[in-house]
Amino acid sequence: xxxxxxxxxxxxxxxxxxxxxxxxxxxxxxxxxxxxxxxxxxxxxxxxxxxxxxxxxxxxxxxxxxxxxxxxxxxxxxxxxxxxxxxxxxxxxxxxxxxxxxxxxxxxxxxxxxxxxxxxxxx
Amino acid sequence: xxxxxxxxxxxxxxxxxxxxxxxxxxxxxxxxxxxxxxxxxxxxxxxxxxxxxxxxxxxxxxxxxxxxxxxxxxxxxxxxxxxxxxxxxxxxxxxxxxxxxxxxxxxxxxxxxxxxxxxxxxxxxxxxxxxxxxxxxxxxxxxxxxxxxxxxxxxxxxxxxxxxxxxxxxxxxxxxxxxxxxxxxxxxxxxxxxxxxxxxxxxxxxxxxxxxxxxxxxxxxxxxxxxxxxxxxxxxxxxxxxxxxxxxxxxxxxxxxxxxxxxxxxxxxxxxxxxxxxxxxxxxxxxxxxxxxxxxxxxxxxxxxxxxxxxxxxxxxxxxxxxxxxxxxxxxxxxxxxxxxxxxxxxxxxxxxxxxxxxxxxxxxxxxxxxxxxxxxxxxxxxxxxxxxxxxxxxxxxxxxxxxxxxxxxxxxx
Numbered sequence: 001x002x003x004x005x006x007x008x009x010x011x012x013x014x015x016x017x018x019x020x021x022x023x024x025x026x027x028x029x030x031x032x033x034x035x036x037x038x039x040x041x042x043x044x045x046x047x048x049x050x051x052x053x054x055x056x057x058x059x060x061x062x063x064x065x066x067x068x069x070x071x072x073x074x075x076x077x078x079x080x081x082x083x084x085x086x087x088x089x090x091x092x093x094x095x096x097x098x099x100x101x102x103x104x105x106x107x108x109x110x111x112x113x114x115x116x117x118x119x120x121x122x123x
Numbered sequence: 124x125x126x127x128x129x130x131x132x133x134x135x136x137x138x139x140x141x142x143x144x145x146x147x148x149x150x151x152x153x154x155x156x157x158x159x160x161x162x163x164x165x166x167x168x169x170x171x172x173x174x175x176x177x178x179x180x181x182x183x184x185x186x187x188x189x190x191x192x193x194x195x196x197x198x199x200x201x202x203x204x205x206x207x208x209x210x211x212x213x214x215x216x217x218x219x220x221x222x223x224x225x226x227x228x229x230x231x232x233x234x235x236x237x238x239x240x241x242x243x244x245x246x247x248x249x250x251x252x253x254x255x256x257x258x259x260x261x262x263x264x265x266x267x268x269x270x271x272x273x274x275x276x277x278x279x280x281x282x283x284x285x286x287x288x289x290x291x292x293x294x295x296x297x298x299x300x301x302x303x304x305x306x307x308x309x310x311x312x313x314x315x316x317x318x319x320x321x322x323x324x325x326x327x328x329x330x331x332x333x334x335x336x337x338x339x340x341x342x343x344x345x346x347x348x349x350x351x352x353x354x355x356x357x358x359x360x361x362x363x364x365x366x367x368x369x370x371x372x373x374x375x376x377x378x379x380x381x382x383x384x385x386x387x388x389x390x391x392x393x394x395x396x397x398x399x400x401x402x403x404x405x406x407x408x409x410x411x412x413x414x415x416x417x418x419x420x421x422x423x424x425x426x427x428x429x430x431x432x433x434x435x436x437x438x439x440x441x442x443x444x445x446x447x448x449x450x451x452x453x454x455x456x457x458x459x460x461x462x463x464x465x466x467x468x469x470x471x472x473x474x475x476x477x478x479x480x481x482x483x484x485x486x487x488x489x490x491x492x493x494x495x496x497x498x499x500x501x502x503x504x505x506x507x508x509x510x511x512x513x514x515x516x517x518x519x520x521x522x523x524x525x526x527x528x529x530x531x532x533x534x535x536x537x
Contacts, residue, residue, distance in 0.1 A: 027533050028520060035521025039490055093276050103526040 002043060002085055002112040003092040007101035009079040014050045016104075028100040036084065041095065045082030076105065083112070129181075136180045143189045144173060149263035149350070151194055153237035155201060157300045162262050162290045164204055165197075172196035194234065238263060239354040240300040242347075246314040247298050254289045255318035256325075261286055263350070264343050274325045274340055312355075316364050316420060319347045323368050341375075344368060362411035363421030366404045370427035373400035385527040393434035401431050422451045426463075441470035458484070458492055466498045474502045493522035497532060504535070512536075 016025075036042040051070040058065050070077055079101070086092050089109065096107045112118065148169070155165035172193045186192040245258040257275060260266040272282035292298070303311040323344035348365040355361050377395035380386055408424045426447045433439050448464035461484050469477020481499055489495040500515035516536035523529040 027536070028529055031517040031520030031533075033521070034517045038518060038521075090277065093278075097276055097524045098522055100529070102524075103529075 001087065002083055003089070004108075004110050004112060005045070005082040005084060005092070005096050005099060005101075006078060006108040006110065007080045007082075007099065007105060008076040008108065009101075009105040010076055013105050014077070014079065017050075025100050025104065032098065032100055035098070036082070036095070041084045041086055041091075043083040043085050045080065047080035048078060051077040079105065132181050136177070136185065139180070139185055139189060140173060140176055143193065144265060147190045147193065148265035149238045149241065150234075150236055151190070151197060152262050152265075153241035154194065154234055155197055156262075157237040157240060159201075159205075159294075160298065160300060161294045163287065163294070164201060166262065166265075168197040168201040168204065169193065171200045191234075236354070237300070238350060239302060242315050242351060242354075243303060243311055244293055244298055244300055246311070246318045247293075248311075248314065249296060249298055250289055250292060251285075252314070252317075254285055255314065256321040257282065257286060258289055259318050259347065260322060260340075260343065263347065266343070274322075312358065312360065313419075315351070316360060319344050319351070320364060320368070320420070322347065323371070341368070341372060345372060357414070359411040359414040359416045360418040360420050362407045363418060363424050366408040366411065367420050367424035367427060369400050369404035369407065370424060370431060373397040373404060373431070379527070383527060385525075385531040387531070388430060389439070393431075396431070396434055398434075401434070404428070404431070417450075419451065419455045422447050422454075426451075439470070441467055445471045458489065459494065462489075462492070462495050462498055469498075469502055474505045478502045478506070491522060493519055493524075496522060500532070501535070 033042070054070040056067040056069065056071045058067075082099070084092060084095060086095070089111070092109045092111075096102055096109045099107050101107050151169050152162065152165045155168060156162045159165070175196050176189070176193060180186070180189075241263060242259065245262060246255040250258065257271045260271050261268065268283040268286055269279040271286075272279040275282065277285075302308075323341050325340050345365070345368050348361065348368060352358075352361045352365055373396050374388070374391060376397065377391040377393075378386055404424070405428060408421065408428055411421050411424075426444050429440050429443050429447070445464065445467040448460065448467050451460050452464050462481070465477050465480035465484075468480045478499070481495065481502070484495070496515050496519035500512050500519055503512035503515055513536055516532055520529055520532045520536070523532060
C-alpha cells in the first residue's frame, strides 16, 4: 500500500528555510531520507518552493484564469511530499512521527487512491 | 456573596467527583462488569452516574460515601439498560446480582474489589496484545479513547473502534473474569505486567513532548503497578516492575538541561535525581529479591539500581550491569535488551567487544530500531571509524522521533 506524507508549514516555518541551503534542519532531513531508503519503504517525493512562487491556473467557461500564489489561501501550506510503500496506516503514522516536518509543522498521512483507479489514468 | 459560596460548592463538588472518579473508577467498572462481562455498559452506566452526581451533589450536599452513591446510581442505570435490551431471561441472574436485594447491596460495608480480575481480562491471551494496554488505561483508569489514541499514535476514531471491538470480544467471547489458575499464573501475570510497562514506556519516550500527556501516562502506569501490588502483595515480579518504574521516574528531572537539551544517563547529575523515589524503588527491589524468585522486571530494576549507585559512589559498575543484562538476555531476548547488553559490554570490556555484541544481533531486526544505531554510531566513533560512524548516526537521526534526541545525535555526528 502506498501513502503520501504531506508536510505543511506556516509562513514562519517557511521563513526558517535558509536560501543558501544551510537550512539548520537539513541534517535531520537527510538522515530521515536515508532511513526511509535503507528501510526499503521510500518511493519518491521532494520539497516544494515557498508558496508565493506558485501560480494557479483554471478554466472558467472556457476562459483561462491565472492567479498569483497558491491554490488555497490558508495559513499552512504544502511544503513537500513523500510517497512511501508500507503495509499499514499504523506504519505510515510511525514514519510520519519520525519526519522532521512533524516537529516543525504538521504532516498529513493519506493513502494513495486504490491501485486499480491509478492504473485507470496512467493507462 | 451568595454566588461566591455557590461557586465554592460547585468547585468542591467538582474536585470530589474528580478524586472519586480517579480512585474508584476501576473498582466500580470492575464490580459492575464482573458478572455481566459487559465493560462498555458498565462504563456507560458509570459515566451517567458521574453526570447525575454533578447535578445532585451541589444541590443535596456531598453524600457520606461518594463511591457507594456512584455505585448505586450506576447500578440503576445498568439495570435500566439490561431491561431495555429485552433479554430478560438470559440476564435474570445478572439482574438479581445487580438488584437491591443482593447481599452486596449493603454498600456502607464496602464492596468487593474486582480490579485484579479486570486487569487479567484486559491482558487476556484471547485479546490482541496491542490492545492490552489501551484496555487497561480505559477500563481501570478511565482514560478517554482520544488521549489513549495520541499516546499510541493512532487516529482517535480508530482507537475508539478498536476498544469497542475488544470489549465486544470480552463480552461475547467467553472470556472469564477470574484470577488465573496457579499453573497459568506466571504467563498471565507477565502479560499484565507487560501491558503496564508498555504504558510507562510510552510515557517515558514521550516526555519530550510539550504537552504533559507522556508524563501523565508514566504516572498512570506507576499507579497501576501500585494497585496490582496491593492486590497481589506476594508477587516478586510485580514489586520488581514497580521498582523499575520508580527508578526511571526518579531520574526524570535530570533528563533535560534547562535549555531543553537531552542529557544522556552517563552525563546526568545525580543530585537532580529524586532521592525519595530512589529509596522507595530500592525498598521494593530488596523486598522482591527476598522472595527468591528472580524475573525479568527484577533484573531490569537491578540494572537501574546499579546506575543509581552512582549517586553515592560517583562511578558506575558496568561489569555488574553487563552481568545483569546477560541474565536478562537469557530469559527475555528482546531487541532492546540485546542492545542494552551490547552497550554495557562496551563500557565494561571496550568498544570492540560492544560492537561484536551488536553484530551478533540479526541483521533485519535492527533496521528500524533507533537505539541500535545510536549505540553503534557511538562505538564506531570511539574506535575512530569516522565514515561508518557518521553513516550510523544518520540512521539513528533518521529514526528519531523526539526533536531533542535528534538534535543530540546531530551534534555528536560532527
